[in-house]
Each structure stands twice: as structure tokens, then as C-alpha cells.
Amino acid sequence: MFLKCLATSEQTVSEWTVYETSLVMDGHTLTEISAFCYRTENSTKTSEYVALLGHISIKDHHVQLLQQNLVSLPPATSWVIEAHNLELVLGKSGSRILKVKLEWRQTQLEDSVLPVYNVYAESVKSTDVLRSRKVLEKPRSERVFLGISHVPAYYVSELVVDSDVKGVSFVVQPCGEDGSWSKLDVSPNLLVDLEGLS
Numbered sequence: 001m002f003l004k005c006l007a008t009s010e011q012t013v014s015e016w017t018v019y020e021t022s023l024v025m026d027g028h029t030l031t032e033i034s035a036f037c038y039r040t041e042n043s044t045k046t047s048e049y050v051a052l053l054g055h056i057s058i059k060d061h062h063v064q065l066l067q068q069n070l071v072s073l074p075p076a077t078s079w080v081i082e083a084h085n086l087e088l089v090l091g092k093s094g095s096r097i098l099k100v101k102l103e104w105r106q107t108q109l110e111d112s113v114l115p116v117y118n119v120y121a122e123s124v125k126s127t128d129v130l131r132s133r134k135v136l137e138k139p140r141s142e143r144v145f146l147g148i149s150h151v152p153a154y155y156v157s158e159l160v161v162d163s164d165v166k167g168v169s170f171v172v173q174p175c176g177e178d179g180s181w182s183k184l185d186v187s188p189n190l191l192v193d194l195e196g197l198s
Contacts, residue, residue: 079188088197098159118173119146119154123165
């Protein structure tokens with residue numbers, strides 16, 4: 001039951017039409033969203049339906065007001081990422097399997113925890129990168145999405161690493177309450193040197 005439904009704004013982006021509306025639900029809780037596709041009566045299109053559901057986003061107005069006062073997500077320099085319980089074991093066909101527990105925290109806000117972190121891994125094959133402790137812009141191997149964490153830690157249980165890989169760069173992508181996220185290239189990262197681990 002909505003007490004008030006404010007006017008819906010409409011904008012067209014590419015082939016998608018975006019509808020945005022505000023609902024005032026004084027004391028009520030939204031528990032379900034239903035969407036439907038429909039066909040106009042005099043439609044000449046060959047497709048059966050003319051409406052497609054793309055993305056539904058729910059934001060608390062009070063949280064939005066608070067977030068407008070925030071500048072952005074914390075920069076990569078304000079994070080510390082640590083690798084614990086490192087283990088590298090032999091796998092099949094000369095590959096190796098890396099096991100490691102990653103933990104991270106913000107240096108200035110020890111108690112601050114964001115709701116979601118995306119975790120990625122990237123193989124490093126050059127020893128020059130390991131010496132400089134920075135991942136070079138080019139050449140760059142493909143980043144692999146490992147998973148999502150709702151706490152500032154992630155356990156990598158069986159990451160298969162080729163025999164020619166010298167290290168693994170782990171990238172932690174912080175995500176905000178509103179669904180925003182840091183760009184991967186400026187997200188906190190940790191380069192784990194695999195030489196001498198086996």
C-alpha cells in the first residue's frame with residue numbers, strides 16, 4: 001500500500017527507456033516487486049511482447065541524502081591488504097594450486113566496513129613486475145573474478161596457477177551501499193610473490 005507515488009520521470013538511453021519514481025511508504029515495508037510485459041492492442045511488431053524488464057534498484061531516500069554528503073568510496077591508498085596462510089601445491093600438468101586467506105582494512109577507519117567487496121585475481125609472469133611491486137599497465141593478463149565477500153576477508157581455496165606465473169595480483173573492489181563501486185584499475189590490490197613458495 002503506497003500512501004503516495006510521486007511522478008515518474010522518463011529518459012531514453014540507447015534502446016532502453018529508464019523510468020524512475022519515488023514511493024512514500026509511511027511505516028510500511030516493501031516486500032515484493034512484480035513486473036509484467038504487455039502488448040499494445042494495435043501492435044504491428046512481430047514480437048509477442050513490447051516491454052522488457054531490465055534492472056530494478058531500490059534506494060532509501062534517507063540513505064541517499066546521507067550519501068550526497070560523502071565524496072566517494074575510499075581511495076586504494078587508504079587500504080591495507082594482507083595475505084595469510086599462503087600455500088602453493090603441485091597440481092596437474094605442471095600447474096600449481098594457490099591457497100591463501102586475504103584480509104583487508106581501511107587505514108584511517110578501522111571499524112568501517114562496506115557491504116560488498118568483489119575479489120579478482122590476475123597472473124603476473126614478469127619478474128620485473130615483482131621487483132617493482134607494481135602491476136604494469138601492459139602487457140596485462142586477464143583478470144579473473146573470484147567471488148564476492150560481505151566481510152573484509154576472502155579465502156582463495158583452489159586458484160590454479162600456471163607453472164610460468166611468478167606472482168598473483170589480487171584486486172579487492174569495494175562497493176558502496178548504493179550499488180556504486182570503485183573502478184578496478186584504482187581499486188586496492190596486493191601482489192603475492194610465488195617464487196620460493198613451493
